Amino acid sequence: MRIRTHEQSATRRPLDAGFTLIEIVIAMVIFGAMATAVVGIILQAQSLGVSNRNRVAASNLAARELDLVRQEFAATKTAPVALANAGSVTNPHPLAGGTAGSPLVVDGTAYTVVRSAQWNITGTGASACEGARSSATRRWA
Incomplete structure (x- = not known):
């Protein structure tokens, strides 16, 4: 049998x-x-x-607007003039259930698409091709 002292039991x-x-x-x-x-x-x-997600939605709305403008541009002979004369337009093509000019709402977030169109005339404006350089005079690096 082993007996512990008071000092041993206090330290253990x-x-x-x-x-x-x-x-x-x-x-x-x-x-x-x-x-x-x-x-x-x-x-x-x-x-x-x-x-x-919001950036992707905004990018998709901008691409949608570009596609719709391309379709309008090629629809009739007078469409390019009408698009250019419209100038700056806000939300011209609403989403399903929306109205033109109101914000486009996707997943509860409102987006505003501003389309700005204008003619870019170079040179004197006598011809659409005036001021352009021919491919023969271009220098490729």
């Missing part, structure tokens, strides 16, 4: 003693700091995803 810790309160507080502070960093990264990624 029993195996089932657990953690001290200060160890738990330190662990919780470390865990809280890590959780805050992870939540910040998740929120930033979500915000970036929403921003990218």
